[in-house]
Amino acid sequence: MLIVSSGTGNNYSEKWVPIRGIQNGEIILDNGFRVTGVKVRPRNIFILDYDSQSNAIFNLRNFYNTLDYPFWLIVSDRPVDINVYLAQLKLLYNTVGAQAIKKLVREDIEKANLFMSKDVNVTDTEYFILFRDKRPEIIQKRIQNLVSGLANAGLQSSQVSNDDLRVLLDGFMNGGDTTKFGTVMSNL
Numbered sequence: 001m002l003i004v005s006s007g008t009g010n011n012y013s014e015k016w017v018p019i020r021g022i023q024n025g026e027i028i029l030d031n032g033f034r035v036t037g038v039k040v041r042p043r044n045i046f047i048l049d050y051d052s053q054s055n056a057i058f059n060l061r062n063f064y065n066t067l068d069y070p071f072w073l074i075v076s077d078r079p080v081d082i083n084v085y086l087a088q089l090k091l092l093y094n095t096v097g098a099q100a101i102k103k104l105v106r107e108d109i110e111k112a113n114l115f116m117s118k119d120v121n122v123t124d125t126e127y128f129i130l131f132r133d134k135r136p137e138i139i140q141k142r143i144q145n146l147v148s149g150l151a152n153a154g155l156q157s158s159q160v161s162n163d164d165l166r167v168l169l170d171g172f173m174n175g176g177d178t179t180k181f182g183t184v185m186s187n188l
Contacts, residue, residue, distance in 0.1 A: 003123045026175040033134060034141055037071070037130035038146045039164055059153040066149060069142070071131040076171055077123040086112045128160060128168065
């Protein structure tokens with residue numbers, strides 16, 4: 001959470017935001033509501049044949065129509081450090097014996113190096129379905145229904161983590177710019 005002081009008095013932005021805390025994959029608000037949901041693993045349906053694409057869209061539409069409560073569908077880009085991926089590719093290249101596979105890995109290494117040489121921000125797109133409620137039993141039931149409904153639509157998902165929620169809040173509170181400093185909290 002970003003805290004800004006105007007220099008006069010104790011005007012911190014944390015007083016303006018109705019968030020008490022983040023724990024157990026939930027944003028706890030001052031009014032007793034808890035915001036939580038699921039993170040959906042992306043799936044590129046456009047590499048499928050036309051009938052499979054239509055079926056995936058139909059299943060997703062049916063899933064959305066089962067949600068009988070307000071929810072937020074959030075798409076967020078998170079910066080990715082591809083150095084780890086590049087290191088894994090180099091290890092794979094050294095251990096693979098088949099020349100055809102070596103060629104494919106080498107091409108991936110070259111592509112990763114191209115991204116690294118340019119001033120390009122490599123991002124991973126993340127998808128979230130969030131909702132709010134006060135009752136823990138309803139929250140858990142909704143999480144389970146979201147995960148199973150998305151699985152029936154061919155998508156993998158899991159409950160959001162504290163880190164996921166912090167990154168989402170950071171993006172909203174800072175206009176999409178990622179902060180480069182730690183969180184500062186006031187005990188006032």
